[in-house]
Amino acid sequence: DTAVSQTPKYLVTQMGNDKSIKCEQNLGHDTMYWYKQDSKKFLKIMFSYNNKELIINETVPNRFSPKSPDKAHLNLHINSLELGDSAVYFCASSTRTGGYEQYFGPGTRLTVT
Amino acid sequence: GQNIDQPTEMTATEGAIVQINCTYQTSGFNGLFWYQQHAGEAPTFLSYNVLDGLEEKGRFSSFLSRSKGYSYLLLKELQMKDSASYLCAVRDPRDTGRRALTFGSGTRLQVQP
Numbered sequence: 001d002t003a004v005s006q007t008p009k010y011l012v013t014q015m016g017n018d019k020s021i022k023c024e025q026n027l028g029h030d031t032m033y034w035y036k037q038d039s040k041k042f043l044k045i046m047f048s049y050n051n052k053e054l055i056i057n058e059t060v061p062n063r064f065s066p067k068s069p070d071k072a073h074l075n076l077h078i079n080s081l082e083l084g085d086s087a088v089y090f091c092a093s094s095t096r097t098g099g100y101e102q103y104f105g106p107g108t109r110l111t112v113t
Numbered sequence: 114g115q116n117i118d119q120p121t122e123m124t125a126t127e128g129a130i131v132q133i134n135c136t137y138q139t140s141g142f143n144g145l146f147w148y149q150q151h152a153g154e155a156p157t158f159l160s161y162n163v164l165d166g167l168e169e170k171g172r173f174s175s176f177l178s179r180s181k182g183y184s185y186l187l188l189k190e191l192q193m194k195d196s197a198s199y200l201c202a203v204r205d206p207r208d209t210g211r212r213a214l215t216f217g218s219g220t221r222l223q224v225q226p
Contacts (some may be wrong), residue, residue, distance in 0.1 A: 033213060041198060043156070043173050047215040056205075090155060091114060101146065104155035 003027050004105035006091050013081055014112045020077045021108045023091030031055075032074040033092040033102065034066060043090070049074055081112045115139040119201050125191055126154045133186045133220045135201030143204040145210075146214060147175050147186045151197045159186070159199075169207035196224045 004025045013019055025032065033056075034046040047066045048056035054066065063079045074091060091105040116138045125131040137145070144163040148156035160168055162177035162184060168221040174187040186199055198221045 040218070041150075042218050043200065043216040045215070048213045101158045101161055103158065106155050 006105040018079045023074045025093040029093035031094045035090045037088045087111045115215045118218045119217045122221045130189050135184045137182050146202045148200040149197050191224050
């Protein structure tokens with residue numbers, strides 16, 4: 001009965017490769033997000049999707065491309081990986097009502113060598 | 114822009130009370146959140162304040178003063194499992210459709226026996 005799930009949990013790859021991270025939520029939420037947490041544990045928004053529509057695209061290199069096939073899924077594809085992309089990537093989803101508190105997935109630790 | 118400040122580290126004793134402060138400067142205000150993050154895990158939602166005052170939830174309470182741009186998280190009857198990072202976050206004020214959170218750098222709390 002996992003609420004927000006991500007795959008893979010760990011991803012080790014070489015510079016220049018292309019990789020994808022998948023996210024799924026079964027909470028019935030209409031908004032999903034990608035956050036990046038760097039080595040200093042600073043958590044920063046990358047993208048936000050509301051009902052499959054891109055709402056937020058912060059200053060993120062265009063090597064990063066989110067894709068939302070439906071409300072329950074938000075995937076992140078990264079082209080031409082660089083060393084600086086190494087981080088933990090969290091997917092999250094939020095409620096439609098109330099405080100819009102966000103529920104986070106377990107994270108994907110990406111290591112680029 | 115938005116700026117959020119919180120202490121980097123705090124230490125407290127099991128059974129005691131600890132207060133973690135957060136100050137913020139934002140161009141608007143649309144709600145403040147506290148999240149707990151254990152090492153290697155996802156952030157989990159603790160509390161939400163949008164109006165001034167104290168919100169109590171079991172051993173955890175959160176306070177907000179919008180005029181002062183100030184919030185605190187109060188943890189009572191500390192337990193060893195409360196050792197974690199505590200993240201203060203504000204919701205993007207630009208419009209209600211933008212529900213992303215801007216996080217502070219987090220306060221790492223160490224509970225000692």
